[in-house]
Amino acid sequence: MNADVVLSTHSLTVDIGDISVCDNLDLTISPGQMWAILGSNGAGKTTLLHTLAGLREPNRGAVALAGQAIDQFSRRQIAQRVGVLFQDCNDPYPATVLETVLIGRHPYLSAWQWENAADIDLATQALQAVGLDTLQDRIVDTLSGGERRRLAMATLLAQDPDIALLDEPLNHLDLRYQMDILNLLRRRVDSGQHAVMIILHDVNLAARFCDHAVLLHHGKVQQGPTSGILDSNAIEQLYGYPVHQVDAPGGRVFVPT
Amino acid sequence: MNSRALLPALILTGIVSVGIGLTQGSVDLSLTDIHAALLGHHRPSLQHTLIMDIRLPRVLLALVTGALLAVAGVLMQVLLRNPLADPYLLGVSGGAAVAALSAMLLGLGSTLVNTSAFGGALLATLLVFVIAHGRGGWTPTRLLLTGVVLASGWGAMISFLLATSPNTHIHGLLYWLLGDLSGNHSVLPASLLLLLALIASLPIARHLNVMVQGDDQARSLGVDVNRLRLLLLTIAALLTATAVTLAGTIGFIGLVVPHMLRMTGLHDHRLLIPASALLGGILLVLADTLARTLLLPAELPVGIFTAVLGIPLFLFLLYRSRLA
Numbered sequence: 001m002n003a004d005v006v007l008s009t010h011s012l013t014v015d016i017g018d019i020s021v022c023d024n025l026d027l028t029i030s031p032g033q034m035w036a037i038l039g040s041n042g043a044g045k046t047t048l049l050h051t052l053a054g055l056r057e058p059n060r061g062a063v064a065l066a067g068q069a070i071d072q073f074s075r076r077q078i079a080q081r082v083g084v085l086f087q088d089c090n091d092p093y094p095a096t097v098l099e100t101v102l103i104g105r106h107p108y109l110s111a112w113q114w115e116n117a118a119d120i121d122l123a124t125q126a127l128q129a130v131g132l133d134t135l136q137d138r139i140v141d142t143l144s145g146g147e148r149r150r151l152a153m154a155t156l157l158a159q160d161p162d163i164a165l166l167d168e169p170l171n172h173l174d175l176r177y178q179m180d181i182l183n184l185l186r187r188r189v190d191s192g193q194h195a196v197m198i199i200l201h202d203v204n205l206a207a208r209f210c211d212h213a214v215l216l217h218h219g220k221v222q223q224g225p226t227s228g229i230l231d232s233n234a235i236e237q238l239y240g241y242p243v244h245q246v247d248a249p250g251g252r253v254f255v256p257t
Numbered sequence: 258m259n260s261r262a263l264l265p266a267l268i269l270t271g272i273v274s275v276g277i278g279l280t281q282g283s284v285d286l287s288l289t290d291i292h293a294a295l296l297g298h299h300r301p302s303l304q305h306t307l308i309m310d311i312r313l314p315r316v317l318l319a320l321v322t323g324a325l326l327a328v329a330g331v332l333m334q335v336l337l338r339n340p341l342a343d344p345y346l347l348g349v350s351g352g353a354a355v356a357a358l359s360a361m362l363l364g365l366g367s368t369l370v371n372t373s374a375f376g377g378a379l380l381a382t383l384l385v386f387v388i389a390h391g392r393g394g395w396t397p398t399r400l401l402l403t404g405v406v407l408a409s410g411w412g413a414m415i416s417f418l419l420a421t422s423p424n425t426h427i428h429g430l431l432y433w434l435l436g437d438l439s440g441n442h443s444v445l446p447a448s449l450l451l452l453l454a455l456i457a458s459l460p461i462a463r464h465l466n467v468m469v470q471g472d473d474q475a476r477s478l479g480v481d482v483n484r485l486r487l488l489l490l491t492i493a494a495l496l497t498a499t500a501v502t503l504a505g506t507i508g509f510i511g512l513v514v515p516h517m518l519r520m521t522g523l524h525d526h527r528l529l530i531p532a533s534a535l536l537g538g539i540l541l542v543l544a545d546t547l548a549r550t551l552l553l554p555a556e557l558p559v560g561i562f563t564a565v566l567g568i569p570l571f572l573f574l575l576y577r578s579r580l581a
Binding site for chain 2: 050053055074075076077078079080082083084086089090091092093094095096099103104106107109111112114159
């Protein structure tokens with residue numbers, strides 16, 4: 001086991017049918033890093049994220065957790081290390097907010113075990129962190145889209161994985177909650193114990209909050225520190241639309257022309 | 258209602274419903290008669306024979322069959338992630354009916370008819386398993402489509418058997434299709450199976466809370482989805498096959514009981530499964546009591562009364578529910 005690396009890939013090749021997402025990708029994610037995955041629609045961002053989470057077999061190459069091949073771990077062990085926030089959630093039998101957050105504790109409980117006071121504490125703290133603690137007893141399908149998104153975030157926090165893989169977590173969120181969630185993730189990463197990888201469509205937020213990025217462009221992948229690879233040329237190439245780089249008080253801002 | 262208080266309340270209601278089932282019938286009996294018969298007093302007497310040999314086995318049969326159907330219903334609704342799922346949706350009862358009706362038409366005895374029904378139910382499930390897997394593995398949609406298509410095939414075969422049967426057989430065949438608890442079955446094997454299924458479902462019940470969120474979500478939270486799905490379908494098929502063998506096809510219980518409990522605020526499958534067993538049993542005992550007492554001395558198909566009791570209760574809960 002290698003404590004300096006949370007998740008890594010070795011010669012990872014991922015295709016969707018005839019479309020290449022990445023080819024021979026070597027990626028190393030360490031605790032204390034926050035990565036952005038950027039790419040145009042259909043570039044395969046979600047597919048790559050699911051492959052990193054062990055939910056999809058790569059076409060070639062391997063994913064490793066702390067230096068050990070992911071297929072050597074049981075599902076439960078993976079779930080204790082890797083958490084995923086999915087793009088959509090669709091629950092035909094909605095439970096209460098608290099019950100839903102508690103499923104984040106699932107990987108830590110044995111077959112006959114019930115959630116104990118510590119699990120409920122963790123779940124309550126996670127709800128407080130996303131501002132949903134007053135809605136614990138509400139049935140999930142009475143929540144708004146943004147509240148449901150924050151609930152998914154709280155479930156991920158209750159899961160407390162070494163690395164959180166988030167698929168467009170800012171969908172449906174207003175400006176304040178977008179900032180709250182990104183600040184929350186940044187603080188989690190800055191504690192030095194955890195890593196985060198996040199699919200974003202807003203390059204400005206990626207530049208501001210993430211220290212590293214993976215740019216997916218028709219099978220060609222660029223990766224590295226955001227300060228080095230995220231510039232107006234790279235963004236223009238990535239999305240096929242020209243942008244200007246402007247220096248602003250919060251950092252660099254990319255403005256579409 | 259507090260979800261943990263619901264189980265004791267259901268146990269109490271279960272005892273009351275069994276009491277109603279035992280006292281009501283062609284001869285009304287008092288609780289004192291029931292008490293005496295259960296303790297073995299006044300033997301032999303008409304009351305004793307009536308209670309111990311006729312009513313008690315029937316009430317217990319209804320209790321166990323209702324429980325089997327309701328638990329199978331919960332499992333199928335999770336397996337298929339579909340609120341409209343019931344134990345019969347994938348054609349399990351259709352396979353059982355075709356096999357049982359064929360056995361009846363061949364003039365086989367009741368033991369062979371029952372064995373055929375059980376075999377037919379399991380064969381129907383196996384077909385769904387194998388065909389739905391295909392290249393893509395089991396997904397709720399594939400299971401649902403395969404099951405529904407095969408069920409319509411079984412339905413066509415039932416129609417064919419009914420259309421070509423001699424008139425003398427039709428009444429017996431129809432009763433079997435509409436559900437009938439008058440068969441003289443030993444309830445012990447079914448009770449043991451129910452108990453085993455409840456014990457087996459306890460350690461997986463928490464997985465079901467996760468599985469309803471979707472396959473990928475469940476996998477990312479540590480659930481081996483394919484193994485769980487296989488286990489669910491196997492348990493649900495065994496429960497349904499047993500229920501169909503005991504009492505034919507009784508609709509409504511497996512579909513509605515899990516929803517009723519969800520509407521009272523019970524979402525955790527660790528409580529929902531045992532609560533469904535209790536409520537399913539209670540509803541079927543009460544429905545059967547109505548079926549055999551309302552138009553004495555005639556006995557009506559119990560399926561009519563599962564609907565009579567279930568529909569208003571379901572609609573009332575739906576009206577009150579926040580979901581509505």
